[in-house]
Amino acid sequence: MIEMSRISKVNNVNITNTEKITPPKDLSLRLESKKLSVMYGSSYGVKDISIPIYDKKVTALIGPSGCGKTTFLRALNRMHDLTQNARVKGSVLLNGKDIYAPKVDPVVIRRKLGMVFQKPTPFPTMSIYDNVIAGLKLVGIKNKLILDEVVEKSLRHAALWEEVKDRLKTPGGSLSGGQQQRLSIARALAVEPDVLLMDEPTSSLDPQSTTRIEELIHKLKKTVTIIIVTHNMQQAARVSDYTAFFYLGGLIEFNTTSKMFTVPDNKRTEDYLTGKFG
Amino acid sequence: MKKRETDGSVLKEPNVKYQTSQTTLSEYLRKKRSFIYRTLGDRLFSYFIFALGFIVILTTIVMAIVLYKDGAEAIKRYGFFGFLFGRVWDPAMKIEFGAFPFIVGTLITSIGSLAISFVPALAVAIFTAEYSPRWLAHIIDNLTNLIAAIPSVIIGLWGIFVFAPWMRDTFYMNIYMWILDNNPSFAPIFGNPIGYGIATATIILAIMIVPYTTVLTVDAFKKVPKEQREAAYALGATKWEVVKMAVIPYARGGILAGVMLSFGRAIGETMAVAMLIGNKNNLPFSIIGPASTMPSVIVNEFREAVENIHLSSLIAVGFYLFIISLVVNLIAAYIQRKFSLTGARTV
């Protein structure tokens, strides 16, 4: 699933906005944003964000609404290319290569960074089976054996296989909200991305489904790097290894989750986490 | 500072106003209203509104009744299906009437025009909704809306003096000559190259309904949630792949309803067709030769009809046209409801 050779080993991580976090030696860097800014017209959505994303870890992006965490997430797989007046400055290194370099094709990049949205987004007219293989169909994989295998594997990864294995031909829209979201995750996993970007994946779900998704995230990080945007601090504490706190379009603090939620370096982080604002 | 002053004056004014009638604002608002104003007012008003609104339902019903009543003489004489499938329409010699030639003509021209116009209409809709920059989409959107509003007679006028002669000289003549040289037995099926006939009318009809289908399809595309597109992009789809994978499937109900409504439009389109179809009242029709449709025969003969049975037959044709339109529109409404769209736009 992952080519080890593509991963650049971390020697000295330069974190501008935060102080002295020394990554353990066995960690490798999967993704890194360097002075990343997103501008809408002349106003900044986020400004000068530099964060390292470690391989096979869960990184949570938290902060009050409107703080730019989703904007940042969408910059990581070049979704802003689709917004007419949005501009991105700075760079994002995926496996050491800048995805914003000229000649890099966003279509290729997006395959390597899967995305799960706030609302479940199964294609309502496609069957569950077709939904999972939608990404593979794009590149013309037609071998039934391969497809069957991918469908089962992805649905198992997404903890949905047992529930739907007998009705793979029914439309994706017929599932419950939580199942639809896991189907969206399975679809994103089917193309074997390096990184899975999750934009508040549980905000439209009931508590039970939320728990299942969180359990899923725990399992998934064995195989894939995950970045999750959440407005729920408890969720960030439960699922993530690293946490980045955004405020007013800037990065206030990046730290291990355990440190962030016990002894944050920054006063504002502490204020937010203890509910003084936001 | 200035804003504050105006705020103050707004608050002050009602007091001054109502003090002259010895009530303050709060008293004015709490004043007990007459029974008529409070209860009866609401009831009377709603009845009044319902009565006005009910005219919409009534008009459609009355239309059905009137068309049936005035067409009854013909329908009774030839029978409901006898008239529908009667192949002879002869107001001059035999005085015999049957609607079948016009039903055939209507179906051929409207289905034909729909077949010609569907793909281009879809293409324009995809172009404006997905590809073009916003300013261009805006221009095309306005243009299609405007074009959909061009009166039928004007297109008919252009058709008579420009399009039909051009089609005759450029295509029909040459093809006809070729057929005469190579396969003369096919000539009657192809028809006489006079320029006015089914083929010309169908193409003109297609030109006329393209903007209509486009507008309805763009509406359907606009209802596709942004998330659906983004989900497809996030899988690494190119723009066309996004359209194929996320946009068209999601909008298919709206597109289908739009096609149905366009079909209804094509069936009822009168003036341009009447001016270009050549007006031949009897089967068989040929490919480029003259024919008639249900609306075109009504328009062409109604003013000259002298016999009662002729007039009644024309109205009976209208009655059948009503039924077909009703069915087509109800199907469109059903599709829209089933795919839970918020209804047709009145173009």
Add this chain to the structure above:
Amino acid sequence: MKTLKRRYLHEKIMITFIAFNTVAVLTPLIIILVYVFVQGIGAINLDFFTQELGSPSRAMTGRPTGLVHTIIGTLVVDALAILIALPFGIGAGVMLSEYPDHKLNPVMRVMNDTLNGMPAVLKGLLAWALVVKPMGGFSGLSGGVALAVVMLPIIARSTESALMNIPWSIREAGLAIGLPRWRVIASVVIPASKAGLVTGVLIAFARAVGEAAPLLFTSFGNNYKSSYLLGWTFGPVDTLPQRLYSLAISPYPEWHQLGWAAGIVLLFFVIVSFAIARIVVREKY
């Protein structure tokens, strides 16, 4: 496996196809507009706006002819149609938007769309049966009734959507200060959606003014001005689309040119009302 190169080739082919179709669709319609203008502009002169049409010999012998009676007739018939259609259309729109719980509303919405989709020629037959037959003759009034039926569902629909654009909170604010529901609708909601209502009437006008089919056997047509004032309503009246049709199928070249000129005037009516409707909407929202 599809290579990226192949997928982009596919993408390029589709773009070309779509762009080609877009051009192919818009071109003939632009050609039509240009043609009408070029052919008709020569006949647009003072006579056109001041003289009657008269008999064909009048045009053939070069005496001044024009379509003043047609333009007046069009305005009279369409004004009648608006007068007739407006109360019912607004009533239906208010019912659809303000009384969403009413039992008949779903039926009404379907019926309204159906009526809108009915061929205009049938609306002419309806007006012929309801007005021309009992009154014993063709009249501007019957033409007005026919066009009113064309306008009615359009006005109803646009009234509905104009009223729906007013947020519910405004209605609730009205109810909260103790106004009864009918006062809220009549003096808060309807005035607030004035722009939308105007737009609806303009679009209905733009649509109805070009309808020839229903007028052929209602207002019928007339080569002269009406000799008495009420004749505009109770006698046969000329209207632009119906006159255009008659001119186009006539055998006289002089009349053909008048037809193109009538096309310019008709397009002017349509485009201007359409443009105003668009501008009103844009300013409002």
